[in-house]
Amino acid sequence: MKKYRFVFAISYRRGGGAERAISQLAGAVADLGHDVALVQRVVTDEDYDLDPGVRHIVVDRVDGFHPPENPQLRFIPQPFRYLIRHSYFALMASPVRGVTEHIYVRRSWMRDIRRAIRAQKADFVVPMLGEMETLAFLATRFSKADCVETIRCNPAKHPKGRVHRYARNVLDLFAEGVFVQNEGEAKYFPGFMQKKIFIVPNITDGSFTQISVPAKDEITKFVTAGRLVGQKNHAMLIRAFAAAVRETGNEKASLAIYGAGDLEGKLKALVKKEGMEGRITIPGRTNELPEKYAESDAFILSSNFEGQPNALMEAMFAGLPCISTDCPDGPSDLIENGVSGLLVPVKDMEKMKEAIIFMMTHPEEASNMGMKAKEFMADNFNAKAIAQRFVDECAALKKR
Numbered sequence: 001m002k003k004y005r006f007v008f009a010i011s012y013r014r015g016g017g018a019e020r021a022i023s024q025l026a027g028a029v030a031d032l033g034h035d036v037a038l039v040q041r042v043v044t045d046e047d048y049d050l051d052p053g054v055r056h057i058v059v060d061r062v063d064g065f066h067p068p069e070n071p072q073l074r075f076i077p078q079p080f081r082y083l084i085r086h087s088y089f090a091l092m093a094s095p096v097r098g099v100t101e102h103i104y105v106r107r108s109w110m111r112d113i114r115r116a117i118r119a120q121k122a123d124f125v126v127p128m129l130g131e132m133e134t135l136a137f138l139a140t141r142f143s144k145a146d147c148v149e150t151i152r153c154n155p156a157k158h159p160k161g162r163v164h165r166y167a168r169n170v171l172d173l174f175a176e177g178v179f180v181q182n183e184g185e186a187k188y189f190p191g192f193m194q195k196k197i198f199i200v201p202n203i204t205d206g207s208f209t210q211i212s213v214p215a216k217d218e219i220t221k222f223v224t225a226g227r228l229v230g231q232k233n234h235a236m237l238i239r240a241f242a243a244a245v246r247e248t249g250n251e252k253a254s255l256a257i258y259g260a261g262d263l264e265g266k267l268k269a270l271v272k273k274e275g276m277e278g279r280i281t282i283p284g285r286t287n288e289l290p291e292k293y294a295e296s297d298a299f300i301l302s303s304n305f306e307g308q309p310n311a312l313m314e315a316m317f318a319g320l321p322c323i324s325t326d327c328p329d330g331p332s333d334l335i336e337n338g339v340s341g342l343l344v345p346v347k348d349m350e351k352m353k354e355a356i357i358f359m360m361t362h363p364e365e366a367s368n369m370g371m372k373a374k375e376f377m378a379d380n381f382n383a384k385a386i387a388q389r390f391v392d393e394c395a396a397l398k399k400r
Helices: 018-033 069-073 080-091 099-119 129-139 164-175 189-197 233-247 264-273 290-295 309-319 351-360 365-378 383-400
Strands: 005-010 035-043 056-062 126-127 148-149 178-181 196-198 219-225 252-260 280-284 298-301 324-326 342-344
Touching: 005 099, 018 035, 018 080, 018 309, 018 324, 035 099, 035 148, 056 351, 099 129, 099 342, 126 129, 129 148, 129 164, 129 219, 148 164, 164 233, 178 189, 178 219, 178 342, 178 383, 189 196, 196 383, 219 233, 219 309, 233 252, 233 264, 233 280, 233 351, 252 290, 264 280, 280 324, 298 351, 309 365, 324 351, 342 351, 351 365
Parallel strands: 005 035, 005 126, 035 056, 126 148, 148 178, 178 196, 219 252, 219 298, 252 280, 298 324, 324 342
Antiparallel strands: none
């Protein structure tokens, strides 16, 4: 089997599904025997683990980086909000933190990242998120490396801004390949681009595959995980869960929402308004999610849209009975409704309430769904097979 040189590139490696996915995919490809490097700029104590077989290249290291998450910024119209955020990022990245000096420093790190990528003499460069997609594209021009751009969320809705989506579309048009997670994302692109679009699902963290939630006599402890942002629609979930508890009178029912984001304050206020304090908790981000899943009875995803939802995949691998909105894209590729979980319409609080009540009142059926979910994930989403599929799809790009 031919061995290839891969470079994965991302600004930071913490907090989100894409960041976790690139860490896992890079490690799995390295385990197949290929030469793999990961180029990264921002380093924090919360970075996801990286396989020791991956060469870790940190360019213009910025320690302890934490983007501004001031909810007041959402009231500022674009493009001013963009300028404020990125000015903050830039200033914090500058060693001297001066505006004049910063202009030079920011230009330097962009140049250094391009140089670091080119120095690897890779066959394939795979960037994820934002500026790295542009820098990797520029770094691969006039070289033997193919740039494989990535789609990590519904491309029709993300990024939010039209200008950002247009810029992403231009990069995807001229890149040698585009790596998506499911059929829905692939269909976004016009027919003449389909020959360079390929679908490879996410790899699930091995710590979740080791969990096996046993059958339960009662389903009372519900859990979810994700950024506290509008896309995840936790507000609808809180209202639906509160309505389910009131309708059933279930004294044991609880819901834990793990994650951090701009809406934390509003969601906690909504919990209080619904009279669910003590029943619904928002503990923040956790590094012990596998343990939290193992202690739970069922998982809920309430998103308006997704790419391929890592949290749902992890819960299914753990054998948790799952409820998910049938959002574009991802959940319907994973859950067979009524067999390996329950799908409900997007933003439909009433149907979500009914699904939660079903889980509460039919523990045997719910546990069977969890078992079917685990079997499905084990058969279709093991790490080695996914990594090999990714390598094969990249290799096919060289032949086109």
